[in-house]
Amino acid sequence: MTNYLLRNASILGGEPTDLLLRDGVIAEIGAGLSADGVEEIDAAGLVALPGxxxxxxxxxxxxxxxxxxxxxxxxxxxxxxxxxxxxxxxxxxxxxxxxxxxxxxxxxxxxxxxxxxxxxxxxxxxxxxxxxxxxxxxxxxxxxxxxxxxxxxxxxxxxxxxxxxxxxxxxxxxxxxxxxxxxxxxxxxxxxxxxxxxxxxxxxxxxxxxxxxxxxxxxxxxxxxxxxxxxxxxxxxxxxxxxxxxxxxxxxxxxxxxxxxxxxxxxxxxxxxxxxxxxxxxxxxxxxxxxxxxxxxxxxxxxxxxxxxxxxxxxxxxxxxxxxxxxxxxxxxxxxxxxxxxxxxxxxxxxxxxxxxxxGRVSAEHGRPLEVGEPANVVLYDPSVRRVVDASQSASLSRNTPYAGRELPGRVVATFLRGKATVLDGKLAQS
CATH class of the missing domain: 3.20.20.140 (Metal-dependent hydrolases)
Structure with missing residues (x-):
């Protein structure tokens, strides 16, 4: 599994900090972290939320x-x-x-x-x-x-x-x-x-x-x-x-x-x-x-x-x-x-x-706070951008979105499931 260092993410909209995602958990949180063998992601301006x-x-x-x-x-x-x-x-x-x-x-x-x-x-x-x-x-x-x-x-x-x-x-x-x-x-x-x-x-x-x-x-x-x-x-x-x-x-x-x-x-x-x-x-x-x-x-x-x-x-x-x-x-x-x-x-x-x-009684696995030792279920979200919804770009098989052509705020930049990237740079990650 690839490990990730998220640089300058804003946890729940707070002050920028780094998050180290290693072996499926949040291994470290703090400013100026360093780690070998990780993929670094510039998360400046992004809000970090639990999955x-x-x-x-x-x-x-x-x-x-x-x-x-x-x-x-x-x-x-x-x-x-x-x-x-x-x-x-x-x-x-x-x-x-x-x-x-x-x-x-x-x-x-x-x-x-x-x-x-x-x-x-x-x-x-x-x-x-x-x-x-x-x-x-x-x-x-x-x-x-x-x-x-x-x-x-x-x-x-x-x-x-x-x-x-x-x-x-x-x-x-x-x-x-x-x-x-x-x-x-x-x-x-x-x-x-x-x-x-x-x-x-x-x-x-x-x-x-x-x-x-x-x-x-x-x-x-x-x-x-x-x-x-x-x-x-x-x-x-x-x-x-x-x-x-x-x-x-x-x-x-x-x-x-x-x-x-x-x-x-x-x-x-x-x-x-x-x-x-x-x-x-x-x-x-x-x-x-x-x-x-x-x-x-x-x-x-x-x-x-x-x-x-x-x-x-x-x-x-x-x-x-x-x-x-x-x-x-x-x-x-x-x-x-x-x-x-x-x-x-x-x-x-x-x-x-x-x-x-x-x-749903799954609190042991999901909905956990973004803290050291917790499962690395993390979302990086950019609230500053605006985008026009394009139904043809949906990952769903269907296209029945009522927002097609509508401008909405924000964009999911990355999603991590127990440290595995499922979305990177706003696109589905390669399995």
Whole structure:
């Protein structure tokens, strides 16, 4: 393994210093370090962050390798500064058995671009009728601790209660896709005056908020852990805030696109902006930013959802929900949270590395502070540059980014996974 000396890096935006990455760990930190047999990298002006952790990624393999594979998805993750991703269960076949989650875990190990932690389905086939093999997945080589039917809601309250009770045995967490199905039948975009004008079936905020409220109560009742996926409304933020004030074990995530984009984009009828949950109002966006800043929302998670062009290059009503997120997440957090002064770089590290690692129960390997003796999971990020997003240059197999042609701040310069460079000079490193 090549060892690296990072010169004049700014750890969490602090004073410049050197970091020596040797044998997979951070061996030394200090000014003016010297070492033999290392590759030196000029990191002046770059912010050093712990490797990012995404608790919500769709890698599509097995079954939809036309959209993404573990290989290409983890390459996109590395390009975005991620050293670990949690892969959602809505594959084909669904990751509802020990065999499928172990397959995804092994594919991640073989690819080697970042660590892949499979998320197990809550119900068999995501059908919402019977619990999946939660215990078997937890005991498998993949050591699954996060379970979700994401893409679908566990809408049956009795089934949700049983899942919350079951995972307590091995310190698991249920990550809920909060969408009351009866309130969102045929829904296409945020319910508003605009949806009426556009003739698109509205998706009411209460469809999300009702499930979150119910599940917070259930989690408190059984004393279990609940994680709320992709919070998108001001009302949802308030419900989560109230749950936390009561001391309930509830965590929540927000996606980068919900921090930046609004439902006004639906007026273009461009399906690139069709996502689940939908883009919401400007007021919702402001509430989400405030919730992330004050800690009500715990983490940023990408909900990276690749689709082949035929699933997006069609009329709005027929198009698939979802958009890419891994390679642009850090830039959007800089634009919406750091540059306006809502959080600093230490806050970014907390929300995009340490806390998601804790929720996913991988804190021994990821989300560690940049200190001597810790795993050398490091991102070098240049916040001073601006770049125009070019969809054709994405490491993902798919091209459904809503930011194509948009200028965003910042650029991941290098990513190191246990001291191994996965990205160097903004490009994928050679294996």
């Amino acid at each position: 990012l952790v995404d608790l919500h990624t769709h890698l599509r393999e097995p079954g939809r390798e036309d959209a993404e594979t573990v290989e290409t998805g983890t390459q996109a993750a590395a390009m975005g500064g991620f050293t670990a991703v949690f892969a959602m269960a809505n594959t084909e076949p669904v990751a509802d058995t020990a065999g499928v989650v172990e397959q995804v875990w092994r594919l991640g190990r073989e690819a080697g671009h970042c660590d892949v932690y499979p998320i197990g389905a809550v119900t068999i086939g995501l059908a919402g009728e019977r619990l999946a093999e939660l215990g078997a997945m937890a005991d498998s080589a993949a050591h699954v601790r996060v379970f979700s039917d994401d893409g679908k809601c566990v809408s049956d309250a009795v089934l949700m209660r049983r899942a919350l009770e079951y995972v307590k045995a091995f310190d698991g967490v249920i990550a809920q896709h909060a969408q009351e199905p009866r309130l969102t039948e045929g829904a296409q975009m945020n319910e508003s005056e605009l949806s009426g004008r556009l003739g698109l079936t509205g998706w009411p905020a209460v469809a999300e908020e009702a499930i979150i409220a119910r599940d917070c109560l259930l989690a408190a009742h059984v004393g279990s852990r609940l994680h709320v996926c992709h919070v998108s409304t001001a009302g949802s933020v308030e419900i989560v805030r109230q749950a936390k004030e009561k001391g309930w074990d509830v965590t929540a995530e927000v996606c980068p696109h919900h921090l930046l984009l609004t439902d006004e984009l639906a007026a273009t009828y461009d399906p690139i902006y069709k996502v689940n949950p939908p883009l919401r109002s400007a007021d919702d966006v402001q509430a989400l930013r405030a919730g992330l800043a004050d800690g009500t929302i715990d983490i940023v998670a990408t909900d990276h959802a690749p689709h082949p062009h035929e699933d997006k290059d069609c009329e709005w009503s027929a198009a698939a929900f979802g958009m890419l997120g891994l390679e642009t997440a850090l830039s959007i957090v800089q634009e919406t949270m750091v540059d306006p002064g809502l959080i600093d770089w230490a806050g970014v590290a907390q929300r995009m590395s340490a806390t998601p690692a804790r929720i």
